[in-house]
Amino acid sequence: MDLVRVALDVPLSRFFDYRLPVGESLSSDDIGRRVRVPFGSRSRIGIIVELPATTDASPEQLRPLEAILRDLPPLPPDWFRLTRFCAAYYQAPLGEVMLSTLPKGLRRTDPPKARAPKRKATPPAAEMPPALTEGQRAVLDAIVDPAGDKPASAAPASDFAAYLLHGVTGGGKTEVYLRLIERALAAGRQALLLVPEINLTPQLEARVAARFPQAGLVSLHSELTEAARTRAFRAAFLGEARIVLGTRLAVFTPLPDLGLIVVDEEHDASFKQQDGLRYSARDVAVFRAHERGVPIVLGSATPSLESWANANAVFNPPSAKSAEARPATRYTLLSLPARAVAGAVLPPLRCVDTRREKLQDGLSAALLAAIGERLTRGEQSLVFLNRRGYAPVLSCTACGWVARCTRCTANLVLHLADRRLRCHHCGFEQRIPPACPSCGNQDILPFGRGTQRIEEVLSARFPEARIVRVDRDSAKSRKQWEALLERIHGGDADILVGTQMLAKGHDFPRLTLVGAIGADAALFAADWRAPERLFAQLLQVAGRAGRAGLPGEVLIQTEQPQHPLYQALARHDYPAFAAQQLAERAQAGFPPYAYQAMLRAEAPLMEEAIAFLAAARAWPEIASHTAVMCYDPVPMRLARRANYERAQLLVESSSRRALQAFLTPWREFVAATRVSSRLRWHLEVDPLEF
Numbered sequence: 001m002d003l004v005r006v007a008l009d010v011p012l013s014r015f016f017d018y019r020l021p022v023g024e025s026l027s028s029d030d031i032g033r034r035v036r037v038p039f040g041s042r043s044r045i046g047i048i049v050e051l052p053a054t055t056d057a058s059p060e061q062l063r064p065l066e067a068i069l070r071d072l073p074p075l076p077p078d079w080f081r082l083t084r085f086c087a088a089y090y091q092a093p094l095g096e097v098m099l100s101t102l103p104k105g106l107r108r109t110d111p112p113k114a115r116a117p118k119r120k121a122t123p124p125a126a127e128m129p130p131a132l133t134e135g136q137r138a139v140l141d142a143i144v145d146p147a148g149d150k151p152a153s154a155a156p157a158s159d160f161a162a163y164l165l166h167g168v169t170g171g172g173k174t175e176v177y178l179r180l181i182e183r184a185l186a187a188g189r190q191a192l193l194l195v196p197e198i199n200l201t202p203q204l205e206a207r208v209a210a211r212f213p214q215a216g217l218v219s220l221h222s223e224l225t226e227a228a229r230t231r232a233f234r235a236a237f238l239g240e241a242r243i244v245l246g247t248r249l250a251v252f253t254p255l256p257d258l259g260l261i262v263v264d265e266e267h268d269a270s271f272k273q274q275d276g277l278r279y280s281a282r283d284v285a286v287f288r289a290h291e292r293g294v295p296i297v298l299g300s301a302t303p304s305l306e307s308w309a310n311a312n313a314v315f316n317p318p319s320a321k322s323a324e325a326r327p328a329t330r331y332t333l334l335s336l337p338a339r340a341v342a343g344a345v346l347p348p349l350r351c352v353d354t355r356r357e358k359l360q361d362g363l364s365a366a367l368l369a370a371i372g373e374r375l376t377r378g379e380q381s382l383v384f385l386n387r388r389g390y391a392p393v394l395s396c397t398a399c400g401w402v403a404r405c406t407r408c409t410a411n412l413v414l415h416l417a418d419r420r421l422r423c424h425h426c427g428f429e430q431r432i433p434p435a436c437p438s439c440g441n442q443d444i445l446p447f448g449r450g451t452q453r454i455e456e457v458l459s460a461r462f463p464e465a466r467i468v469r470v471d472r473d474s475a476k477s478r479k480q481w482e483a484l485l486e487r488i489h490g491g492d493a494d495i496l497v498g499t500q501m502l503a504k505g506h507d508f509p510r511l512t513l514v515g516a517i518g519a520d521a522a523l524f525a526a527d528w529r530a531p532e533r534l535f536a537q538l539l540q541v542a543g544r545a546g547r548a549g550l551p552g553e554v555l556i557q558t559e560q561p562q563h564p565l566y567q568a569l570a571r572h573d574y575p576a577f578a579a580q581q582l583a584e585r586a587q588a589g590f591p592p593y594a595y596q597a598m599l600r601a602e603a604p605l606m607e608e609a610i611a612f613l614a615a616a617r618a619w620p621e622i623a624s625h626t627a628v629m630c631y632d633p634v635p636m637r638l639a640r641r642a643n644y645e646r647a648q649l650l651v652e653s654s655s656r657r658a659l660q661a662f663l664t665p666w667r668e669f670v671a672a673t674r675v676s677s678r679l680r681w682h683l684e685v686d687p688l689e690f
C-alpha cells in the first residue's frame with residue numbers, strides 16, 4: 001500500500017499517516033510537498049515528511065489524501081533540518097513549527113485565486129555607492145567572500161563564519177551590508193537581511209531597492225496582506241527574489257541559493273517571538289548560516305551581551321560557573337569605531353543632575369535652553385521618553401484612589417488626546433471619570449509624564465515650534481508612521497517627542513539635540529536585563545544626534561549622574577559597560593554564563609497556576625538531572641493580566657546540553673498532565689523577559 005506520512009499543525013509531537021489515492025504516485029522527491037488531508041471532520045494542509053513502508057495505523061484509520069499541491073516545489077531538506085532544529089531546541093511540536101513558518105496563504109485549504117503580481121516598471125538605474133571609509137574597507141576585507149567562485153576543488157566544504165560587527169551609531173554599517181549583498185549577488189547567491197521591525201525601517205527598504213533595482217527585492221513581515229506575503233515567499237523560494245529583507249519570521253524562508261545572512265540591530269528584543277513558537281530569530285539565523293555553510297554578520301552599536309561574550313574570549317573567564325567550557329571566540333569581532341560621514345563625530349553626552357534643580361514640568365533648564373538654541377538655528381531636537389500616553393497614573397488627591405485596570409495588576413494610563421484611560425497590558429479602556437469613583441472628589445489629577453504630556457508642555461513653552469509626537473498612538477499604522485517620517489525628513493518638524501520608536505536606525509540630518517528624560521526608572525528595575533536594555537536604548541537614541549556633520553549634543557536628565565551606566569554612556573564606551581555587566585553576570589551565574597528555560601502558567605486563580613507548576617516540579621526524574629537547577633514556582637511580576645493569574649517556574653543550568661537533556665522528557669511529562677481547560681501553559685527556552 002502507498003503510505004504518506006504528514007506533518008500537521010497540531011500540538012502533538014507526532015505525524016499522521018494517510019493513504020495515497022488510487023491513480024496517484026509519489027516518489028521521495030515529493031517529500032516536502034504540501035497536501036490537503038482529512039483530519040477529524042475538516043480538511044487541513046500538511047507537509048509530506050516521509051513515504052513510510054509500514055504504519056501503526058489500522059486500515060480503518062487510514063484515510064486517503066485529498067490532494068497533492070504542486071503549486072510550489074517541495075520544501076527542501078535544509079528547511080527540514082532548520083525546522084527540526086527549532087522544534088527540538090525550543091521544545092515545540094514539529095508539525096506546528098513546520099506549518100507555522102509558512103505564510104497563511106499556503107496553509108489554507110481554500111487558497112484564494114492568485115493574482116499575477118503587478119509588473120513593476122523597468123527598474124531605475126542602480127544608485128552609485130559612496131567610496132568606502134577606511135573602517136568599512138577593513139571590515140569588508142576581513143569578511144570571507146561568500147562567492148562560490150573558487151575552483152570547486154579548492155572550495156572548502158563550508159563558508160560559514162560568524163561575525164559580530166560592532167559599529168558606532170552612524171558608523172556606516174548599512175553600507176557594509178550593501179557591499180556584502182553586492183558580493184553575494186555577484187556570486188549568484190541570495191542574501192537574507194533580517195531587521196527587527198520593518199515598520200521602523202522603510203528607509204532601509206528604499207536604500208536596498210535603490211542600490212539593487214534588478215535583484216527583485218522582497219520584504220517579508222507581518223504587516224503584509226496574506227496575498228502579498230505569499231507572493232514574496234514564493235519569489236524567494238523560487239529564487240526569483242535575490243534579496244529578502246524581513247523581520248524574524250523571514251528567517252524560515254526557503255532560499256535555494258542562500259549565500260549570506262545579515263542580522264541588523266542584532267541586540268533587539270523584537271527578534272524574539274513572544275508567543276506561539278518562542279524562538280530567537282537571531283539564534284536561528286546563526287544555526288541556519290552554519291547549517292548552510294554561509295557567512296553571517298550580526299551588526300549593532302550595542303550588541304547583546306550574549307553575542308559580545310561570543311566574540312570576546314576575554315569575557316569568558318574559566319572561573320565562570322560554566323561547566324561546559326564556552327568555545328573561546330565563536331564570532332569574529334569587527335568594528336567601525338568612527339562615524340562614516342566626513343566631519344561627523346559622536347555627540348558629547350552629558351548628564352543633567354536633576355537633584356539639584358527644580359524641574360519645570362519634568363524638563364530641566366539646561367534641556368529647555370538647548371532646545372531653544374536649536375529652534376533659533378533651525379535645527380531639530382528630540383526629546384526621548386519611553387512612556388506613551390499623557391500620564392501613567394490618575395489619582396484622587398483626597399482619598400488616594402488610583403485608576404487601575406480591573407483585569408490586570410496594573411494602573412490605567414491616562415490618554416488625554418482622546419480622553420480615555422487605557423491599560424497597556426490588556427487593551428482595556430474607559431472614559432475618564434468626572435470625579436473620584438471612590439469618594440466623589442472632583443479633584444482627580446494625573447501624576448508622572450508620558451509623551452503626550454511632554455508634547456503639551458513643550459508646545460506651551462515654545463508656541464512657535466512645530467512639534468511632532470512619535471509613539472505607538474500617533475503612528476498606529478505603517479501609513480501614519482511613514483507620513484510622520486516624511487514630515488520629519490522634509491524639515492516640517494522642530495521638536496520630536498518620541499518613544500523608542502524614534503531611537504532605532506533613523507538618520508535625520510538636521511537633528512542635533514537629543515534629550516532623554518525619565519530614564520532612571522530602568523536603573524532600579526527588578527529585571528536584571530534592564531540595564532542592558534537601557535544602555536542600548538540610550539546609546540541608540542543618542543546616536544541620532546549630529547549624524548550629518550552638524551555637531552550634536554546629548555543631555556540625559558538623571559538623579560544618578562555618577563551611576564557607572566551613565567558614566568560609560570558619556571564616554572560612548574560600550575565595551576566598558578559590557579565588561580562590567582558580564583563580570584556581574586558571571587558572578588551571579590546569569591546568562592550568558594547560564595542557560596535558562598521558563599515554564600509559565602496562567603489560570604483564573606493563582607492557586608491553580610502555582611499548583612500546576614508545583615506538579616511539574618514534582619517530576620519524579622528531576623533528581624537524576626543533577627546539572628539542572630529547578631526553582632520554585634512564583635507569581636509573575638505582572639501577576640494578573642486580562643483576568644488571568646500568572647506564575648512561572650525557572651529552570652537553569654550552566655550547560656546548554658544538560659538543560660536540553662532535561663527539557664525534552666520534562667516537557668513530555670508536563671504535557672501529559674491533566675489540567676483544567678481554564679489553565680494555559682507554555683515553555684520558553686532562553687527567555688528574555690521575567
Ligand SMILES: Nc1ncnc2c1ncn2[C@@H]1O[C@H](COP(=O)(O)OP(=O)(O)OP(=O)(O)O)[C@@H](O)[C@H]1O
Nearest residue numbers: 130131132133169170171172173174175340341505
Ligand atoms: N563610505 C561612506 N561615505 C560617506 N557617507 C557614508 C559612507 N558610509 C555611510 N555613510 C553615511 O553615513 C550615515 C550613517 O550610515 P549608516 O546609517 O549605515 O550607519 P549605521 O552604522 O547603520 O548607524 P546606526 O546604527 O546609527 O543606524 C548615513 O547617512 C550614510 O549615508
Ligand SMILES: [Zn+2]
Nearest residue numbers: 405408423426
Ligand atoms: Zn489590563
